[in-house]
Every structure is written in structure tokens, then in C-alpha cells.
Amino acid sequence: MTEFNEPNEPDEQQIAEALGAAANITLAPGPREAREAPAAAPEPDQEWTLPEGRAWVYLADPGRGLTKPVILGDGFNSGPSDLDFSWEILERGPYPFLTELRQRGYDVILLGFDERSASILDNARAARSAIQEAIARRVGNHPLTVGGFSMGGLVTRYALAKMEHDNVDHQTELYFSFDSPHRGAWIPIALQSFAHYIRRLNAAFSNQMNSPAARQLLWQHISEWDDSPETDKERIEFLAELERVGGWPRRPKKIGVANGVRTGVANGIDPGVRAFRGKGLGITGTHLYTQPAGEEKLVAQLRVVTLRKPQIRTSGMPEIDGAPGGTLEGFGILADELNKIPAIIGLGSEAETREHCFVPSVSAVALRDIDTHEKLHDPFPEDSGDSELDEYLCASHNEGHTLVTEELCTWILDRLP
Template identity: 30%
Template sequence: MKNLTLFLFIIFVSSLSAQSYFIPKSSERSIVNRGGSTSITASIPFQGYDEEEAFFGQGEYEIFLDVVDGILDNPIIVLDGFDPGDSRDITGLYNRLEFGGENLADVVREEGYDIVILNAPVYSTGGVQIDGGADFIQRNAFVLIELIEFLNQQKEGDEELVVLGPSMGGLIAQYALSYMEQNDMEHQTRLFISFDSPHRGANIPVSLQYLINFLAREFGDETAVAVVENVLNSAAAKEMLVDHYLGHLADGSDTDQDPDKLLPGGAPDFRDAFQSELDALGFPQNVRNVAMINGSGNGTSTGTSGMQVVSTELDLGGSITADVTLRFTPPASQTNEVTFFEGFLIGVPLIDFSADSESSSETDGVDAAPGGTSMISSALGDGQGNQVIIDFIEALDQDLFCFIPTISALAIENEPNWYASPDIGGIHNSPFVNFYIPDSNEDHVTVTEESAAFALEEILETTLGQADLKVPKIVLAQNPIRGPIELQLGQVAGPNVNIRILDLSGKLLMNKTILANPGMVRIPHGLNSGMYLLEVNDGRTVKTIKLMVR
């Protein structure tokens, strides 16, 4: 049994604790002009849903001054995401902004902006140890509020802040900025960039959750159980996951499934409570809210609903074998067995477990939906020389799964179908006024040349000539507009650019193709005053902008 316990602990539990499961690994290259990290404690306490008292959150930050004047006068705050155990330090947070041989943080520092990284460490307060990277999103938001107020006091000049929230960091930023506005606190922030953040929830295949939990509980390994409790059952995971195994258990059981609870459901007393609280706050109103996401905008799925993820027999040594089968959640209105495990000793059954899943009539299961993706193999370190793990990875039929659905990353509230192609501005209204949406699904919080260009256009509030990046450049010169639409074109993918204008109901008002000659293009329109959607397609990406006509 020891071999079986050890194998399953390494395979499944380590997959949750590895940082690469949620955030792609970044390089460890050195960073110029570093200072040092400083601790910060929130002034506002927070009491979690299952806590008996309130605690003051803590964080650590480091300021990377610009390389132009070296003065703190134009701060951009970059936040941490889900990081149980604080496995990703400030260096890792900075370097995850790399793209195409460059780094977004380096580029903006060369333009006179200061980067401020806020990390969520493990800390003790009031005699209790708190894992900041997996803690309540609200408590982390109060730490961000403390940092915002500190920076506004310390900075020189009157430039407003920019906040970049990758992954869970986007929820922290949304909560903090909205809370400040609703409580008459000055945030002095002009721009919020949400980066593939789960505004409507995140996903880890429930099939994997069932298996991880069952094996940890069944074999009673204290370390395995601790990891399940500290990661999968952490406050942040229970607040974010739209389908959590705890929402399906029979009363009084840690592992057994209630056959009447097969539809997707979040962790009881956490998921719905958090989403309701976040929805009540809404998005900040005195900030420009934009989003760059990693999920496809045209409905491209990540696999197929109900598909087999893996079905294999593993030789664990010592005459012990295990049959493991995992599947994605099923198509709409269907039920399937998502988890099956059976262990044998010399062919004699030792232990078995299975769990089913049902999808609603409104949508196929979320596992295969369009969205920022995560990979099982990368979470397992490609085997790390362990032959059993290598055999498991080689047996995978499906490595990718949807981690942050496109619908969630765009904060679309009224679309129950995870597979819908977002019609921004129509019935699928998004709170973001500008977006970068790729055509194909990308690894979660991966910065590409295209998304970097989008972020830089928003941060610099100008054309990208300053940044000298060889990336597609499409900039709306003025918004709102009073005359012709003026587009500044730089490098684009094809010889032509297609321009479409739609009203907020989705009705097409203009469809025009122009030559992609670099420079300013003026487009007469004849539109009445109001809000419209401007779509610019260069043959590789589609940029959608909310256009205001005065």
C-alpha cells in the first residue's frame, strides 16, 4: 500500500501544489535597479466565512523605479495571483511579464513608469498562520488598499496609478478599487487591466478533484490531506471554483458522492457568497476598466465535453497496479462517470472509487470550454525522472483543460453557456471598455506580443512608437470622437484591415476593408451620438473597442 499511496500523492496532490499548475513558469533572470521587499499590513480587518474573528492581512511589496529619472512618480501595481505556499516570489512575478524576448515591466520602466510588485506571503497574525496566496480574496484586497494609499502619499507629482491584476489578482483589484469608491476612499487610479481573471469563476476538472480528495482521505496520509486542505480547500479556491467537489458530497462524508448533487456546484458557504459580494460591489466607476484574456473569442473549445482525459493501467511496483480513468464533464443535459479508480495487488482488487457528473440543459461541461488553459503534464514537471509519472503523462489523451473560461474573464453575467462566442455590447454585455481577445486558446496569463501591445497602448495612452515594439499596432486616436474615426495603423498581420461597426444590439452598421498602410486612417461614418462597437481585424487578431460618438 505504501507504493500506491506515495505514487498517488506525487501524481495528483503535487499537481495542485505546483505553481506551474496555475501560472506558467517564468525565468529567474536578474532585474536591474532593485531595491528590496517591504512588509505591509492592511488597516482594514476581514473575517472570513468560516472564521471566528477578523484578521489584518499582510503582504510584501518591492518598488522597481523607472530607468529614466529614478523617481517614484508614475506607479504601476502588479498583483500576485493564486499561489499557495508562496512558491512564486517577487522575482517570479516580475519575470512572468516576459514576451517575445522582452518584458512588459522593462518596457514601461524605460518609458518612465515605476513597477510595484505586491506579493502575498505566508505570515502569522493573532496566533494564526495565514497563507496569503490562497487566502480570502477580500483580505488580500484590503492589503492592496493599504498599498494604494501608501503609494499615493509617497509618489511625487499627481500622476494616477495603473493596476494590473493577473488571474486572482484581477479579483483582488476589482474588489479593492470598488470598495474604495463605495467607502469614499480616494484611489487615484486611472486604469485597471484585468489579465485573464476569473470574474465569473475558475475551473479545475472536478474529476481530478474527486480523485485527489479520495486518495488523500482513504490512505490517511497526513501530508496529502494537509495539501488538499491548504490548496484545493483553501479559501481562495473555494471562492473561485465554479464546480468544487465539496458541493457534491453526501452529508457526513468526506469522499462519498451524493447522487442527487451531480450538477455543477461551488463550495458551500463560499462560492455563491463570494460571487454575490463581488457582484454587489461591481466594477470601479472612476477607473478605465480593460481586459486582456487568454481564452478564444470565437468559440474554439479546449477538447470535447465528456471526452476521456486518461484511461490507463499503471504498474506501481511490488505487484501493485492501478486502473485510472478520468473524463471531462459531459455535454448539456447528460450524465457521465468522470472519475474511476481501482487498485490491485497481484490482480486482487484492493480499493475502488467512482464519481459521476451532470451538465445543465444550458451548457456543455466547462472543462472543454473556450478559455485560458492549464496543462496536467506541466503541473507534473514532465515526470521529473519518475517513470510512473512519465507513464501516466504518456497515457494522457487530453492534456489541456479550460482553467479561466472566456465568459468569466470578460465578466459576462447573463450568459449561462460557457461555449458562447461573446457578442460584446449586445446581450453579452461586458463591464470592460476595451479588450484583447485572441482567436485561439492560450496558456493562462501568458503574455504575447499582441497582448503586450494592447497593454502598452492602454498604459502609455499613445501610439506604440515610443516603445519600439515589433508588434501589431492599431490605435484609436480619439475616443470619444466628434468627426471621422481616426485609426493609427502600425505593423499589422496582413495587407488589409477589416473595419466593422455595430450598435449595442449587435446590428452591423458598417463593414469596410482598407489597405493596411502604416499611418493615420480617417473613416467617415455618419453615426448618431451614442455608444458603438468598433471591430478592427488585421487577419490575425480582432480588436474590439467601445466607441463613443459625440
């Protein structure tokens, strides 16, 4: 970036200081209110310190102790797992999942990680330790249920598979995933390029996009703002390691739910439309677009501080932002965070489209890859034998990623051992 500014525009040092003082720009699921100020969670009955993480335990009956353990792995974000945030999403949203578990006699074990953006393989050590701790503390011999939300479903999937590979008895009868990206997740290249473009001013967003977990989860990734999208080396290595230990645990029944539909109905987001625009002096000229198909298609024009307005183009990509699946307010989160900065700094922005597909339905139910329009949109039956899961359920409507609904949660609850 050069140092030339338009008249009356804040300089690079002023913008860097303002961005540095503002909340970090990082992508996270859940309602905006929950992301910003979750209410305090109740005190857990037990708290376990684990390698790479911790577990918060809520017993169904403290007088009986731990009898029917259900381990719920946390999802992708930046920084350590936050008990208040987890409780807000799992209990205070559309459906009180944790209350329902405990009322049915199950003990809730919320599995958190010291760094949610660390390698899935590293965080699987916390999952493995939580499983062993639950077995050691359990009263009786009721089998475990182990799974997770979003990335947590992959962390626990790998942990269980590796325990079987290592001949370690995990005593788990049911594995579940909740909108987990078994075949990959998606963050628009437009958002990734913007994250890296502002790295010298504030590195938080770029660091999240370049974190080990992001590289492992994302189907297409860029490390620099002007890179060509590709499957990152860390994802290739993660998938190879997952395959080395068997791909999936074989002993438990494997179920999963998707926050998207199976009918092929799109989420209503059109391809190639402007989703985000800079309005303040310091960012005017920045335009981010939803992903179009075709060759040399414009997905972003970038301008922050300088007079330069480089364009980002992609080729051979499907129109994935509008695909059936769980959505993430990626463009909306970016605009919200920039609009928290005082207007005098000139970073005012608008999200004309707030969300995009994050985990396509076919990825959440481990049915197909996500690299073509047909794979993303072709309808599939309720019980496709092509899925790597034993049983799955898709939502009636495309909805927010990991939205905890009665429809999906009661289906899981009815299948607990």
C-alpha cells in the same frame, strides 16, 4: 480506503512517504520549466512589507523616484508569492512586459501575497495598502494604474471598489484584469476528486482545491472526492460582499483581456475522453476524463493503493474543458508530479490530454455566466455592451492562462494613463 494490496505493490505507508517527500501537487499557470526552476529576478529598487503581503518595486528611473505607478497583482497558487516566478512569467515569456512598461516610463509594482490561496478579501488588504503606499511615495500626481493577473484582477477589483465604498481616495485612473475569472474559473471535477481521494497520503493538492481562494474562484467545487459539484458557500458569500461594495470600482476606466477567443471556436479538447491514466502498480485503474454533458456521466475512476475502484459521475454540466478560454495544464501537472516519484513506488502516470479550459473567455471579459454550452461558445463582438468592462480584448487563439503575449500586452500598454 482499505488496506488490501495487489502482489508486489507498495503499501500505503510507502506511498504516503514517497508522496510526502515529492514536490507538492499543486496547480499553477505558466510553462513547466518556469514552474519548476525560474531564474532569479533582478533586485528590486524598493520592497514594501504590507498587511497580508509585500510589493517589489522596479522604477523606470531610480533617479526620479516613483512617478507613474502600475500595480500588478499576483494570481492563485499555494504558498507565498514568489518574485522569481512572477518575473519569469511576466518578463521572460513570449513578451517582456515589465521591460516594456519601464521603457515607457512606468514604475512596476509587483504585488505579492503571504498566502496566494487565502481569501480574496484578506489579500485585498495587501492591495489596498499597496495603493496607499504608492500614493504616499509618489513624486508628482500622475494617476495610478491598478490591476492583476488571474485572481489578482479580482483582488484589485474588490480592493478598489471597497476603497470607494469607504470613501478612500485611490487616485486610480485605470483598472485592468488579465484573464481574470470574473464569472468563475474551472478545475475539472475529475481532478478535484482525485485531489481529495489521495488526501490521506498527501494533502497538498486537496488543500489547494479546498482553500478559501479556490472555493471563491471556482464555478463548481467539491470538498470531498464523492461530493456532488456545487457553487461553494464561500463563493456565494464573496460575490455578495463584492456586490455590497458596488461590484466594481466606478471611478477608473475598466479594461480586461482574455487568453481565449471571442469567436466561439473550441480549444480542441473533446468531451468525455480519457485525459489521465495511472500506469504504475499503485495507481493502475485510475482514469480521469474530460467533462461531458448529460446525466450520470463518468468523469473519474479512482484507485490508489487499494483494490477499490469507485466511479465519479456528474449530471447537468456543460462540456467546459473544451470551451474557448485560457487553458491550464491540470492533467499534465498531475502526471508530471507523480512521475517524479521513483518508479518502484508504482505511481507512474500518463496525461493523454494535458490541459483544460481554466478561465472561459466570457468569464475573463465579464460578459456571461459559464453554466451552459451556449453561454460558453456563442460568439460575441469586439465591443459588446453587455460586458461589465468598459473595453476588452480577446486573444486571436485559445492559449495558456495568463500567457503574456505581445498582442494582449501592447493593447494594455496603449491604454495606460
